Structures are given as C-alpha cells and as structure tokens.
Amino acid sequence: MNDDGERTGTDGVDWDARAATFDDEPDHGLRDPRVRAAWADRLRAWLPGRAGDVLDLGCGTGSLSLLAAEQGHRVTGVDRSPAMVALAREKLAGRDAVFLVGDAAAPPVGERRHDAVLVRHVLWTLPEPGRVLRHWCGLLRPGGRLVLVEGVWGTVSPVGMPADLLAGLLAPLAGQVRVERLSPETALWGREVDDERYAVVAVPD
Numbered sequence: 478m479n480d481d482g483e484r485t486g487t488d489g490v491d492w493d494a495r496a497a498t499f500d501d502e503p504d505h506g507l508r509d510p511r512v513r514a515a516w517a518d519r520l521r522a523w524l525p526g527r528a529g530d531v532l533d534l535g536c537g538t539g540s541l542s543l544l545a546a547e548q549g550h551r552v553t554g555v556d557r558s559p560a561m562v563a564l565a566r567e568k569l570a571g572r573d574a575v576f577l578v579g580d581a582a583a584p585p586v587g588e589r590r591h592d593a594v595l596v597r598h599v600l601w602t603l604p605e606p607g608r609v610l611r612h613w614c615g616l617l618r619p620g621g622r623l624v625l626v627e628g629v630w631g632t633v634s635p636v637g638m639p640a641d642l643l644a645g646l647l648a649p650l651a652g653q654v655r656v657e658r659l660s661p662e663t664a665l666w667g668r669e670v671d672d673e674r675y676a677v678v679a680v681p682d
C-alpha cells in the first residue's frame with residue numbers, strides 16, 4: 478500500500494481510491510470466517526508466542542493488524558494512504574493499536590523497536606529491497622522476526638518477487654530464514670490460485 482506521492486503507489490495504483498473496496502477481496506477483508514481463521518492460524522505461528530509489539534507495514538485497512546491485536550499483540554500500523562489508515566483506525570477502534578500515515582520503507586516510528594515486523598505484498602513494490610530489508614531488521618529487538626508475505630502474480634507480464642530472490646536478500650542479514658509456500662492453501666485466498674505465493678519468516682543475526 479505504499480507510494481511515492483500522496484496517493485499513487487510505486488506500482489501505479491491509487492490506493493486512496495481503492496480503499497473503499499479494498500476489503501472486498503477475500504484475503505484483504507477476511508470477511509469469510511474460513512479465510513479469517515486461516516490467516517489467524519498463520520499469524521499465530523509466525524508472530525511471537527507471547528504478547529509483543531508488532532509493526533505492520535503497508536497495513537492497508539488493518540485486517541492483519543486486527544488479527545494480531547486479537548492475539549494479544551500491541552500493533553503499530555503504517556500505510557502511505559490516508560484513506561487506508563482511516564479505515565484501519567476505525568476497524569481497530571478500542572484496540573491496543575496505533576496507525577500512522579507514512580512510508581513503509583522508512584516508517585515514522587523513531588527509535589522504537591519491535592518484536593515483529595509484518596509486511597504483506599509490499600516489498601516487491603519498493604526500490605532497493607535489500608536496503609529496505611536492512612532497515613527493517615534494524616527496527617527489531619534482539620530475537621525479533623521479520624514476517625514477509627510476498628509472491629509473483631500474472632503469467633503474461635508477471636510482477637512480484639520470487640521466494641528464492643527474497644531468501645537470497647535475507648541470507649546476509651538473518652541467521653534463520655524459513656520459506657513457507659502458500660499457493661496450495663486455498664483457505665488463505667478464498668479460492669484456488671496458480672501463481673507463486675509464500676511467506677518468509679526471518680530472525681536477523
């Protein structure tokens with residue numbers, strides 16, 4: 478959900494304009510109980526087992542932030558789209574969560590450190606992903622983890638980031654890098670998919 482200007486992302490999408498209908502996608506709004514439960518199970522496995530501080534970058538309307546908050550975590554969400562941030566604040570009203578308008582590549586969190594940095598479908602849109610990953614690692618407390626959900630979409634003109642490329646970028650930064658293939662998990666997407674979808678959980682050195 479990140480962009481170079483006020484509204485339009487590096488992927489050319491006007492995310493403010495998309496905000497009102499963003500949650501219509503099954504894996505965005507998580508309105509289907511089966512899809513919601515599948516993502517909740519994944520987050521439970523990826524995020525720290527005890528309550529911690531989670532930084533959700535490119536948080537969109539806050540659907541994953543809500544799941545993390547429901548699991549007891551304190552959430553800070555960042556998105557470049559003011560409209561997305563407004564919806565996230567509404568969705569998590571009353572929760573231990575704060576949402577900021579800002580750039581996921583350089584989130585406005587100052588010197589604060591977190592137990593997990595959660596980023597879904599964002600890194601592939603950013604220039605200099607290696608530099609961005611180093612910065613994100615620096616936002617973690619010792620023993621913290623990066624949770625990155627990415628993929629490659631389309632067959633004619635595919636966009637995204639292959640898992641092998643992301644794992645290679647993380648290799649110099651993290652002592653532990655685990656790749657989980659998510660394409661076969663139809664419950665996560667609300668349908669069958671034939672493209673590459675995966676998660677990487679990395680614990681920096």
